[in-house]
Amino acid sequence: MKKIINAVDTVVTDALTGLAAAHRELRVDLDARVVYRADGPRPGKVGLVSGGGSGHEPLHAGFVGYGMLDAACPGEIFTSPVPDQIVEATTAVSGGAGVLHIVKNYTGDVLNFEMAAELCADEGVEVARVLVDDDVAVRDSLYTAGRRGTGATLFVEKIAGALAEEGAPLAEVAAIGDEVNARSRSFGVALSACTTPAAGKPTFELAGNEVELGIGIHGEPGRSRGPAGTARELVRVAMDALQADLPLSGDTLVLVNGMGGTPLIELYIAFAEVDAYLREHGATAARSLVGNHVTSLDMQGFSVSVCALTDDLTRLWDAPVRTPALRWGH
Template structure:
């Protein structure tokens, strides 16, 4: 294992110290493991809080800022944060309008956010929870009951974040977040396994001439293994899975996401194939986002996420955002 780390058990605090140095607009508490907008709480604004195990950067801490999250709770690598973290972050961003918890559908995250919501309610903070479960690859995986939460988390955080920034009330922000999740579907592909610092070796065995279709963001097994495929073939298989489950409707937002170890050049090659296939199938494309956004450490691979988006959702997508990892229009 060759990684830019000091010690395996110090990866998360060391990374948080670096985040704090690079982004003084964020209030990073290394000991409490919270990342909060420095201007929080905003009186009268719904607070958005998300989090989960680290190793998926820039998700979630990289999306804290104007137009997206008000706070993030980073856990250990691939491990849920604890309820006290989530409750502390929620109370720090509560401006009197309530707090929305955005939770990826992994058993530990769902349970701990539920306990955190109870702590918040005891402290007088009104909380709503939206669970993201967009992955069409498998159901009831090693980490979940039901579908896993993956790339659509970014869409939920961006679109609900823009609505909250406009001053919308808690129930409306929560309803929009649920609608975005219900309108989104994802599918992931691994070319290599990832290596966690604690383990020091790949998390699963994947021969050099094979790929894994339908993996999760922790390297969970997918639907099947096949001999290595071209970008065009990967796009075809992924879109077949996504479109078979995607609700019918209008144009789509498209996330061509890298898993952490894939060059941007290859993601654009994949994007070209996705564009060709969607146009051939008559699927109107509203916007693209290409890059590493919901990753799995150093895994080589990709995921595709499509979200049906009407004019209202597109306005929220185009609304200004200013975070470490996503920024435009301001």
């Protein structure tokens, strides 16, 4: 394993140190392990807190700022944050209008955010939660921990963040988060596994002509293996899976997301295929994002997330945002 790190145990702290130095518009509490907007909290604005294991950068800390998150709680690599972090972040960003927790549906994230929410309630902070579970590769049934939260997390953070910025009350901000989640689906494909610093070797091995289909964002193997096909074939597998779960039509918001080790040129090739697929099926990529946004360390591969837009969602997506990793609008 070769990585640009100082030691396995200091990866998250060292990266947060760099984040703090690079982004003066953020306030990074290294002890509490929370990343804040330097200009928050704003009285009367619903606070948005998210978090999860590290290794998915820029998610979540890269989405802290105007129009998106008020705070992010990074855990160790692929390990959800602990309740203390979440409590600290929640109370700090509370501007009196309540705080929304945006939680990806993993047992660890769910449990730790739940514990934190109880403690926050004890301290008189009203907390609502949006649970993101967009990954169609996992069947949501009695036999699984439910769908995973992946690329749609970015959609939820952006759109709920924009509504909170407009001054909407907690219940509405939570409701739009739920709506975005309900209208979004994702599917991922890996060309290679990632290597966590702790494990020191790839979490699974693929032959030269194999891809892993239906992967998550934690280096866990996918649901099945398939032959490495063309970009068109790989995108078709992903889009067929999305389409089977949520028939596509009309305007959509599309994220073609790199898993961390895939060059941008390949992501644009994938996007061309997604765009063509959507048009073939009577839908449009009305809004899009191509790049490494919800990553899995150095994994090679991509995921596609699609959200069926409404006028409201489009307006909130287009609203100004100023974070390290996402910024537009004036």
